[in-house]
Amino acid sequence: MGDNPYMIWNFTKMHGAGNDFVVLDGVRQPIDMTPERARALAHRQFGIGCDQILLVDTPSHPEADFRYRIFNADGSEVEHCGNGARCFVKFVHEQKLSSRNPLRAEISTGLITLEAMPNGEVVVDMGQTRFVPEALPFDVTGLATRTQGQDTLYALPLQTHTDLGDVTVWLSAVAISNPHAVQVVDDIDTAPVSILGPLIESHPRFARRVNAGFLQIVDRHTAHLRVYERGAGETLACGSGACAAVAAGIRRGLLDSPVRVRTHGGWLTIATHGDQMRMTGPATTVFSSTIDIDRLVASIPTSFSTKP
Numbered sequence: 056m057g058d059n060p061y062m063i064w065n066f067t068k069m070h071g072a073g074n075d076f077v078v079l080d081g082v083r084q085p086i087d088m089t090p091e092r093a094r095a096l097a098h099r100q101f102g103i104g105c106d107q108i109l110l111v112d113t114p115s116h117p118e119a120d121f122r123y124r125i126f127n128a129d130g131s132e133v134e135h136c137g138n139g140a141r142c143f144v145k146f147v148h149e150q151k152l153s154s155r156n157p158l159r160a161e162i163s164t165g166l167i168t169l170e171a172m173p174n175g176e177v178v179v180d181m182g183q184t185r186f187v188p189e190a191l192p193f194d195v196t197g198l199a200t201r202t203q204g205q206d207t208l209y210a211l212p213l214q215t216h217t218d219l220g221d222v223t224v225w226l227s228a229v230a231i232s233n234p235h236a237v238q239v240v241d242d243i244d245t246a247p248v249s250i251l252g253p254l255i256e257s258h259p260r261f262a263r264r265v266n267a268g269f270l271q272i273v274d275r276h277t278a279h280l281r282v283y284e285r286g287a288g289e290t291l292a293c294g295s296g297a298c299a300a301v302a303a304g305i306r307r308g309l310l311d312s313p314v315r316v317r318t319h320g321g322w323l324t325i326a327t328h329g330d331q332m333r334m335t336g337p338a339t340t341v342f343s344s345t346i347d348i349d350r351l352v353a354s355i356p357t358s359f360s361t362k363p
């Protein structure tokens with residue numbers, strides 16, 4: 056790799072409401088990301104540790120300022136990451152990759168617009184929500200359904216193999232580029248997220264797996280949310296999950312825009328803007344450093360192998 060034989064990567068550790076990221080500049084340094092490298096970077100004990108890796112790259116779309124790629128902690132590349140999008144803007148400005156504001160970023164499913172506000176928060180036009188099971192995809196063949204407001208809910212039976220026994224969860228199926236299955240619960244603090252989350256996330260009816268949201272309605276403009284994320288487990292906040300949950304809450308007739316969403320990592324504001332979901336929230340830089348990526352991958356004991 057030219058004058059960088061050790062594959063030293065500059066990186067910045069960031070978070071958005073506690074959803075944490077390793078952010079890499081692929082514009083000024085060559086980054087050949089692989090699932091194994093992503094898993095090594097994300098490893099909480101042997102790596103830097105993060106929920107997702109964000110790669111800022113040159114765009115292929117003529118109207119985009121940058122391309123923005125997202126890798127889950129398990130190495131899978133995914134379509135969207137709301138909290139990451141806010142950190143992406145802060146990173147681009149702090150690293151002086153661009154002073155443009157608003158910015159347009161290319162994600163795998165199109166373009167998103169992002170704007171840094173004078174108070175340090177970032178606003179992201181997250182795109183449209185789609186309430187069609189095929190968009191996730193979600194195989195709903197033979198599942199019982201019921202209607203709530205404008206939404207169709209799907210009854211997904213789950214065998215928990217715990218004291219909870221067999222349970223049926225009523226899900227809204229929402230795609231906002233990435234897939235979300237949202238259920239309404241009485242109290243997010245007592246909801247069995249660690250039991251139901253993994254069962255929903257990797258349920259065979261979701262061919263590309265799914266992010267499992269647990270939404271508590273507080274009043275028509277306030278909600279609490281936990282998300283068991285595809286490829287990362289429960290995170291302190293999920294921006295796309297907040298957009299999907301609010302869209303589901305509005306469609307079910309339980310919420311009105313704008314909605315303040317409390318996650319375990321902080322507050323996000325979600326509003327509808329025409330047919331778009333608009334998210335506002337914080338973005339925080341923790342520190343910047345360098346890492347020898349090949350040495351990191353080689354250092355991880357085989358019993359903790361980052362190979363699939």
Ligand SMILES: N[C@@H](CCC[C@H](N)C(=O)O)C(=O)O
Pocket residue numbers: 074106107125127133134135136137138139233234266284285286287290292293294295296
């Ligand atoms: N934390 C993110 C979502 C990251 C991707 C997600 N786990 C997926 O696999 O779709 C957010 O803030 O939106």
